[in-house]
Amino acid sequence: xxxxxxxxxxxxxxxIEIREDRLYVPNRPIIPFIEGDGTGRDIWRAASRVFNxxxxxAYRGERRVVxxxxxxxxxxxxxxxxxxPRDTVEAIREFTVAIKGPLTTPVGGGIxxxxxxxxxxxxxxxxxxxxxxxxxxxxxxxxxxKLDVVIFRENTEDVYAGIEFRQGTEQAQKVIEFLRSLxxxxxxxxxxxxxxxxxxxxxxxVRKAIxxxxxxxxxxxxxxHKGNIMKFTEGAFRDWGYQLAQEExxxxxxxxxxxxxxxxxxxxxGRILINDRIADSMFQQVLTRPDEYSVIVTPNLNGDxxxxxxxxxxxxxxxxxxxxxxxxxxLFEATHGTAPKYxxxxxxxxxxxxxxxxxxxxxxxxxxxxxxxxxxxxRTISQKTVTYxxxxxxxxxxxxxxxxxxxxxxxxxx
Ligand code: NAP
Numbered sequence: 509x510x511x512x513x514x515x516x517x518x519x520x521x522x523x524i525e526i527r528e529d530r531l532y533v534p535n536r537p538i539i540p541f542i543e544g545d546g547t548g549r550d551i552w553r554a555a556s557r558v559f560n561x562x563x564x565x566a567y568r569g570e571r572r573v574v575x576x577x578x579x580x581x582x583x584x585x586x587x588x589x590x591x592x593p594r595d596t597v598e599a600i601r602e603f604t605v606a607i608k609g610p611l612t613t614p615v616g617g618g619i620x621x622x623x624x625x626x627x628x629x630x631x632x633x634x635x636x637x638x639x640x641x642x643x644x645x646x647x648x649x650x651x652x653x654k655l656d657v658v659i660f661r662e663n664t665e666d667v668y669a670g671i672e673f674r675q676g677t678e679q680a681q682k683v684i685e686f687l688r689s690l691x692x693x694x695x696x697x698x699x700x701x702x703x704x705x706x707x708x709x710x711x712x713x714v715r716k717a718i719x720x721x722x723x724x725x726x727x728x729x730x731x732x733h734k735g736n737i738m739k740f741t742e743g744a745f746r747d748w749g750y751q752l753a754q755e756e757x758x759x760x761x762x763x764x765x766x767x768x769x770x771x772x773x774x775x776x777x778g779r780i781l782i783n784d785r786i787a788d789s790m791f792q793q794v795l796t797r798p799d800e801y802s803v804i805v806t807p808n809l810n811g812d813x814x815x816x817x818x819x820x821x822x823x824x825x826x827x828x829x830x831x832x833x834x835x836x837x838x839l840f841e842a843t844h845g846t847a848p849k850y851x852x853x854x855x856x857x858x859x860x861x862x863x864x865x866x867x868x869x870x871x872x873x874x875x876x877x878x879x880x881x882x883x884x885x886x887r888t889i890s891q892k893t894v895t896y897x898x899x900x901x902x903x904x905x906x907x908x909x910x911x912x913x914x915x916x917x918x919x920x921x922x
Pocket of ligand 1: 612841
């Protein structure tokens with residue numbers, strides 16, 4: 509019998525398979541989960557009840573998730589003496605779709621971050637962050653309902669994802685000397701970061717974002733870059749993005765110029781608009797004209813800032829789900845951390861992992877279950893039944909525990 513981390517794979521489930529570039533999802537898919545550290549335990553307990561209830565309600569026993577626990581973070585370290593056992597990675601690879609709670613970043617020991625390691629070893633090149641507002645959630649802007657975007661942030665390149673040399677090291681010195689030999693002035697006491705952006709990584713990300721727009725009926729895909737300053741990396745990202753759109757989706761995409769010159773500013777039925785914005789202007793646009801944007805594609809560092817800025821507009825990280833997705837393998841997660849001071853207190857807001865689960869169901873084509881979850885969360889929050897984090901910001905809220913919040917969501921389904 510197949511097993512990972514000495515835990516047998518449940519016999520009652522089946523593997524999600526990849527056939528002809530598409531996922532084939534059985535009615536009893538085995539989905540690995542990493543519970544997560546700190547509040548991950550509280551959150552997983554609550555979230556898994558919501559997932560099971562949504563699937564049961566949507567498919568009345570015809571479909572069911574067969575959950576399979578895999579280990580990372582403190583739980584893995586305590587059990588196996590390793591922060592990220594190889595078997596955990598292999599199980600995610602084997603079963604294609606997985607979900608995780610937040611993980612503690614080990615201090616020392618050579619691991620930069622478990623999340624980064626997972627992304628790298630599984631080549632999960634797209635960090636996908638949907639950002640939308642749920643009625644009733646306190647927001648710092650007047651019209652939070654106008655922002656409804658899905659951000660595709662490149663995960664494998666750019667200065668943030670990559671190569672840095674500490675000031676004063678021999679390596680930094682060598683790079684400085686090399687740059688000087690090419691005629692660049694670099695102060696000798698500099699630290700160095702290198703920002704590679706490739707055709708390969710740009711095109712596969714933009715391809716994924718355009719396909720997503722087509723699959724979900726979203727009609728604008730915006731390339732966000734700082735190409736006015738970094739011409740050969742960020743500027744090239746924009747150019748390669750347009751090139752890919754033209755080469756592979758020419759029949760269904762329209763540029764802004766074509767929109768005005770050929771269609772009088774009205775996007776024709778069945779087409780999506782592909783445009784671009786300079787990153788600094790985009791930060792203004794998501795505040796001043798949020799409803800003009802829908803799918804955003806961007807290199808790593810811009811995406812890091814923009815995802816959190818957008819999340820703040822609709823109520824913060826407690827409600828922000830995300831996923832790291834490769835060609836097929838996808839790992840869904842909350843974007844917040846382990847919030848350790850609340851661990852095992854049954855108080856934390858589980859919404860982000862619950863919404864990550866809804867994303868996961870959409871990814872495997874279980875749209876009815878996803879819709880039930882999203883509607884029920886919306887209804888629960890609009891009834892002002894919320895955990896402490898939202899209760900402290902809402903007037904007249906009924907503050908409930910993590911577990912009670914999950915129960916309220918389940919009661920609000922359908
Ligand atoms: P954090 O765990 O996200 O917590 C920071 C604060 O954000 C909390 O104290 C709490 O604020 C609020 N918060 C976070 N999640 C919440 C939720 N679900 N419901 C309500 N409030 C929530 O960030 P951190 O303290 O910087 O990081 C702690 C650990 O998590 C570190 O080891 C870090 O490396 C790790 N981390 C992991 C991930 C991941 O696995 N994806 C991501 C980020 C950080 P109040 O105190 O104001 O209530």
